[in-house]
Amino acid sequence: MKSRRNFIRKSGLLLGAAFLPFPGCINFSQKKKLGVALVGLGYYSTDLLAPALQQTSYCELKGIVTGSPEKIPVWKQRYGIKDSNIYNYQNMHQIADNDEIDVIYIVLPTGLHAEYAIKAANTGKHVWCEKPMARTAKECQQIIDACNANKVKLSIGYRMQHEKNTKTIMEWAKTQPYGQIQEVSSQAGYNGGTINPWKLKKEMGGxxxxxxxxxxxxxxxxxxGLEPVAVTATQSTRRPEIFTEVDETTEFKMEFPGGIIVNGKTSFGQNLNKLAITAKDGWYYLEPMQAYSGVRGKTSDGKVLAPMGKTQQAVQMDDDALAILEDRPVRVPGEEGMKDIAIVEKINASAANGSQRVSL
Structure with a gap:
């Protein structure tokens, strides 16, 4: 039954493509938006993804999966979600029979990503999974394998790679307008406010x-534009009564080919939000590098990198929807998320072994 649905869905896309004015261009006036179901209705879904879906051009909020029945009336009233498009974690496999839902977006604690991304893939729907992709590289590979087996696309929610100033930094890694890159400082963290309890639990990917x-x-x-060859790391906490299982602060050094050194820091106890690149003939930076309110930057020759006007999550989801509609590679595939998690595992190993240098 599922194979028949997949055939009909894919045939419909192919028939639509047959009427395009030229290859690679889709007349979206003749296409429906992709229906998205959010799995998990915590802060990120409630305050960011759902509002951003109201700004998208190529996808729309059609369904929810939640274990909190009390949230359902609010979402029904706010977004007009049908009863037939509301699921819980026990029956979400039934989304396979729902033609109004094309994409399942996993927005759960990290420790649950693998389980539910695999369930999503097995419905035959495309899968979007929030970062970090999973707890281990092995789990990441299991998600990739499930999506490949079901012939569905997998995108990881790295919103920054869809943001215009970040894309400029990525392009400069190739063109090197300020000369050969020599050193990078990369820092992200926050202080203050309540930390979500699951982020303090090791088994949940905290x-x-x-x-x-x-x-x-x-x-x-x-x-x-390179992959690291080794890492060295230390982990610490100023509040051991809170951080009993996981790191509060991690500092690390990443060694890259060509002698490039990246000094990194991340923390739940400091406000950190800057990416700075030093090159042979100049420098440039983003500060903040990953703020919801917008990414800004400057260069040594006076260029100003101003934030884009549109919500980052809306741009991300439209990009991912277009990749599905146009049947082309997604911008941030599962392999990209898995590479980061493999590095996280090496950083943790280094910190656990007295800051021992660990090769990648």
Whole structure:
């Protein structure tokens, strides 16, 4: 039955493509938006993704999956979600039979990503998964394998890679307008406010290195255009009564080919939000590098990198929806998320072994 639905869905896309004015261009006036179901209705879904979906051009909020029945009336009233598009964690497999939902977006604690991303893939729907992708590289690979087996696309929610100033930094890694890159500083963290309880639990993928550290690791990789060859790390806490299982602060050094050094720091106890690149003939930076309110930057020759006007999550989801509609590679595939998690595991190993240098 599922294979028949997949055939009909894919045939519909192919038939639509047959009437395009030229290859690679889709007349979206003749296409429906992709229906998205959010799995998990915590802060990120409630305050950021759901409002951003109201700004998108190529996708729309069609369904929810929640274990909190008390939240359902609010979402029904606010977004007009049908009863038939509301699921819980026990029956979300039934989304396979729902033609109004094309994408399942996993927005759960990190420790649950693998389980529910695999369930989502097995429905035959495309999968978007929030960062960090999973707790281990092994779990990341399991998600990738499930999506490949079901012939669905997988995108990881790295909103920064869809943001215009970040894309400029990524391009400069290739063109090197300020000369050869020599050193990078990558920092992301926050202080104050209540920390979500699951972020303090090791088995749930808690800790600064997972929650905020993936920003710093991913930035190190996209700002150099390279993959690290070794890491050295230390982890600490100023509040051991709170951080009993996970790191409050992680500092690390990443060694890249060509002698490039990236100094990274991530924390639940400091406000950190900067990516700075030093090159042979100049410098440039983003500060903040990952704020919801916008990314800003400057260069040594006076260029100003101003924030874009549109919500980052809306741009991200439209990009990912277009990749599905146009049947082309997504911007941030599962392999990208897995690379960061493999580095997180090496950083944790280094810190656990007295800041021992660990090769990648």
């Amino acid at each position: 800790g600064a290195i997972y929650d905020m550290g993936v920003y710093t690791i991913n930035a190190a990789r996209y700002s150099t």
